[in-house]
Amino acid sequence: MRENVVIRTVSRLAVPFIQLFGLYVIAHGASGPGGGFQGGVAFAAAFILMIIAFGIADVRKRINNRGIMIFSIFGIALYAAVGLLSILYAGNFLQLNVIEAALGIPHLHGILIDIAEAGIGITVMAIMISIIYDMADTGGESA
Amino acid sequence: MIEVIFDLFTSHYNYWMAIILMLIGLYALIAKQNLVKKIIGLNIFQTAIFLFYISFAEVTGGTAPVYLPEGAEALYVNPLPHVLILTAIVVGVSITAVALSLIVRIYEEYGVMDEDELMKVVRER
Amino acid sequence: MSIMEQLPVLLIIGPIIAALIILAAGWHDRRLCYPVMLLSITGQFIASLVLLLQVIQDGTIRYYLGGWAPPLGIELVIDSFSGFILSTIMLLALLAIVYARRSVEAEVPAEKIVSFYVLVQLLIIGLVGMTITGDVFNLYVFLEISSIATYTLIAGTRSPRSYVAGFNYLIMGSIAAGFILLGIGYLYVATGTLNMAEIAMLLPASYELSTVHAAFLFLMIGFSIKAAFFPLHLWLPDAYTESPSAVTVIISTVMAKVSVYAMIRILFTIFTTAYIIESFPVTEFILLIATIAIVAGAILAIAQNDLKRMLAYSSISQIGYIMFAVGVANQIALEGGLLHILGHAMMKGCLFMVAGLIIYRMGTSNMLELRGVAGTMPISCAAFALAGASMIGIPPTIGFMSKYYLVLGAFEAGYWLYAAVLLIGSLLAAGYIWRFIEIAYFGDHHHKGDQTTTPEGPISMIAPMVCLALLCLILGIFVEMPMEIIGPAAMILLGGI
Numbered sequence: 001m002r003e004n005v006v007i008r009t010v011s012r013l014a015v016p017f018i019q020l021f022g023l024y025v026i027a028h029g030a031s032g033p034g035g036g037f038q039g040g041v042a043f044a045a046a047f048i049l050m051i052i053a054f055g056i057a058d059v060r061k062r063i064n065n066r067g068i069m070i071f072s073i074f075g076i077a078l079y080a081a082v083g084l085l086s087i088l089y090a091g092n093f094l095q096l097n098v099i100e101a102a103l104g105i106p107h108l109h110g111i112l113i114d115i116a117e118a119g120i121g122i123t124v125m126a127i128m129i130s131i132i133y134d135m136a137d138t139g140g141e142s143a
Numbered sequence: 144m145i146e147v148i149f150d151l152f153t154s155h156y157n158y159w160m161a162i163i164l165m166l167i168g169l170y171a172l173i174a175k176q177n178l179v180k181k182i183i184g185l186n187i188f189q190t191a192i193f194l195f196y197i198s199f200a201e202v203t204g205g206t207a208p209v210y211l212p213e214g215a216e217a218l219y220v221n222p223l224p225h226v227l228i229l230t231a232i233v234v235g236v237s238i239t240a241v242a243l244s245l246i247v248r249i250y251e252e253y254g255v256m257d258e259d260e261l262m263k264v265v266r267e268r
Numbered sequence: 269m270s271i272m273e274q275l276p277v278l279l280i281i282g283p284i285i286a287a288l289i290i291l292a293a294g295w296h297d298r299r300l301c302y303p304v305m306l307l308s309i310t311g312q313f314i315a316s317l318v319l320l321l322q323v324i325q326d327g328t329i330r331y332y333l334g335g336w337a338p339p340l341g342i343e344l345v346i347d348s349f350s351g352f353i354l355s356t357i358m359l360l361a362l363l364a365i366v367y368a369r370r371s372v373e374a375e376v377p378a379e380k381i382v383s384f385y386v387l388v389q390l391l392i393i394g395l396v397g398m399t400i401t402g403d404v405f406n407l408y409v410f411l412e413i414s415s416i417a418t419y420t421l422i423a424g425t426r427s428p429r430s431y432v433a434g435f436n437y438l439i440m441g442s443i444a445a446g447f448i449l450l451g452i453g454y455l456y457v458a459t460g461t462l463n464m465a466e467i468a469m470l471l472p473a474s475y476e477l478s479t480v481h482a483a484f485l486f487l488m489i490g491f492s493i494k495a496a497f498f499p500l501h502l503w504l505p506d507a508y509t510e511s512p513s514a515v516t517v518i519i520s521t522v523m524a525k526v527s528v529y530a531m532i533r534i535l536f537t538i539f540t541t542a543y544i545i546e547s548f549p550v551t552e553f554i555l556l557i558a559t560i561a562i563v564a565g566a567i568l569a570i571a572q573n574d575l576k577r578m579l580a581y582s583s584i585s586q587i588g589y590i591m592f593a594v595g596v597a598n599q600i601a602l603e604g605g606l607l608h609i610l611g612h613a614m615m616k617g618c619l620f621m622v623a624g625l626i627i628y629r630m631g632t633s634n635m636l637e638l639r640g641v642a643g644t645m646p647i648s649c650a651a652f653a654l655a656g657a658s659m660i661g662i663p664p665t666i667g668f669m670s671k672y673y674l675v676l677g678a679f680e681a682g683y684w685l686y687a688a689v690l691l692i693g694s695l696l697a698a699g700y701i702w703r704f705i706e707i708a709y710f711g712d713h714h715h716k717g718d719q720t721t722t723p724e725g726p727i728s729m730i731a732p733m734v735c736l737a738l739l740c741l742i743l744g745i746f747v748e749m750p751m752e753i754i755g756p757a758a759m760i761l762l763g764g765i
Contacts, residue, residue: 165450169443172439172443181439185439188443188446192453195453199456199457223462224453227405230405231408234412234416234445237412237416238419238438241420241438242419242435242442245419245431245434245438248423248428248431249428249435252428253428265429268429
């Protein structure tokens with residue numbers, strides 16, 4: 001791949017901001033527009049930008065296939081755990097107000113929604129990166 | 144007569160546009176030979192349906208469904224279709240990903256992207 | 269008891285967690301996948317039986333996700349119809365998984381086995397979700413989960429032709445899903461709700477609106493593609509033929525039935541008989557198409573030389589029988605149709621298992637190369653004969669009972685001519701089933717080499733096959749057992765209770 005200083009510098013500058021924006025969208029999911037999926041995609045977009053700018057081998061050093069699998073399992077497990085937690089407190093699946101009532105912590109359901117959204121975000125990010133990896137793996141030598 | 148048709152078009156132009164866009168996508172999906180173009184057609188087709196949902200969620204003068212200081216007094220657009228379409232977009236992305244990876248494998252195996260040629264090659268083997 | 273109340277949602281969440289465990293276990297050791305899978309499907313099967321018993325005892329079960337009641341939240345509904353379909357598909361899924369182990373080892377590349385099981389689990393989650401959801405948009409989401417899993421599973425063999433079959437199905441399936449999504453949109457415009465029961469309640473006020481007609485047509489076309497109802501069946505033969513045998517068993521029995529289930533749900537629960545018979549009379553049209561499907565599917569099946577492809581075309585014909593019941597739309601015919609859903613799932617599952625075992629053993633499914641195969645594989649061919657007899661409708665098999673009810677229903681509604689077509693369909697079925705029987709039993713023996721010295725296949729493949737073949741016979745004799753649940757189910761569909 002041909003070196004391109006402008007692209008590399010700009011993406012190096014942009015990546016942290018894109019990731020921060022992704023985290024903001026995830027964290028904002030409970031009380032405003034946003035949520036796990038959008039945030040996860042925005043977060044993964046930063047990785048995709050890095051793949052385009054620095055090449056796939058460089059990104060693979062940071063997050064490999066094993067990492068992706070662990071992230072995606074961890075994300076869904078987090079979501080399922082929040083949902084099942086409410087069953088433990090004799091509510092229905094994802095009925096978060098029963099947990100809040102049982103523990104007596106104000107705004108707990110918002111926090112729990114954020115945890116569930118973070119789980120979704122982690123999974124979406126991992127899956128998005130794995131789609132790109134998969135395409136790059138099978139697509140011959142172009143990547 | 145012309146006026147009636149014109150009225151019908153202008154009063155529901157968002158639906159007309161969604162349907163026209165959908166038909167463009169469907170045409171590409173059926174008539175295009177290149178497999179990647181078929182997938183682009185599929186995306187146009189799905190996007191048209193998303194637009195249809197978003198357009199009927201619109202309330203005249205409504206604002207984005209974010210809780211305002213006025214509370215329930217403020218006029219909001221219907222947020223439910225937005226949420227539904229968010230889910231549908233996720234589905235669309237997944238389908239596109241599966242379709243593209245299938246195309247990549249078909250191309251690796253047969254070396255063609257064109258549907259007619261692909262059928263020819265498949266039949267020969 | 270709390271766990272009993274939570275059972276509907278655990279039926280979906282449990283397998284999702286199981287899918288994650290399969291993925292993690294597969295990373296550690298590939299051999300661990302299968303036991304986890306078997307355990308989770310067995311658990312689901314038991315849960316579905318428990319739910320069915322609960323429905324029989326206490327009536328419809330409703331579960332509100334997150335504790336939000338219907339207009340706001342999503343509900344899961346298990347009535348006798350969905351309970352019946354649920355336990356049918358879980359029984360078939362369990363047997364298919366038992367069967368899958370050796371078949372998958374032979375047909376799917378080793379490095380893909382982990383993802384294969386994860387995808388099968390996701391497919392079953394999607395189908396279970398479609399069966400028990402009470403929300404139309406949720407139905408769409410689960411439909412897409414199962415579809416995406418299917419596209420990938422079909423493309424999972426070593427043969428590159430399966431990629432093309434998977435891609436073609438993806439195109440057809442996505443168009444269908446798009447139509448369904450659009451239809452749901454129109455329904456939402458007309459009623460302002462997505463809950464099935466609420467839509468059914470609010471819809472009569474706007475039966476004359478063209479919005480509702482459009483919604484109905486889009487949903488009908490979409491689900492017709494998904495269920496491979498006659499003129500929209502073109503994806504089916506390739507998809508069934510090229511996919512791995514275990515996948516063919518699952519999609520031909522479980523998935524096809526759930527698509528038909530969803531269509532019947534839409535027709536009878538959401539639009540109700542008042543709409544499809546009086547306001548927008550389509551039942552006669554469905555009946556006409558169904559009879560064409562029965563005859564055309566059977567004739568196309570006779571013309572095939574490949575065993576799996578022949579069975580695939582036969583599926584098109586059999587879907588016609590189920591839609592025939594929808595077209596007649598009275599109590600007896602619907603009972604016959606629902607019984608045929610169970611019966612066809614069992615016999616077609618058995619026949620595809622035989623086809624898979626023949627491929628496993630003989631390496632081909634071309635019937636011209638299978639002369640005298642009964643000498644080498646007596647049990648399989650006997651199972652084929654038994655399930656085939658059920659397919660033709662020879663008493664006392666379950667296939668006979670369902671067709672008997674269908675004919676009775678058609679007589680009651682005064683459709684004499686259509687009832688005659690049912691019998692012609694049976695004769696044509698005899699044509700294609702007999703063709704294989706003749707080749708298998710009376711063809712020249714080419715395979716004398718390894719005759720009877722070796723067992724004809726792994727026991728894990730033979731057992732589910734024999735089990736299904738015997739079930740075709742036993743449930744045909746003791747037909748009151750399934751009828752006990754089918755009767756109320758048909759009554760619910762027709763608006764009773």
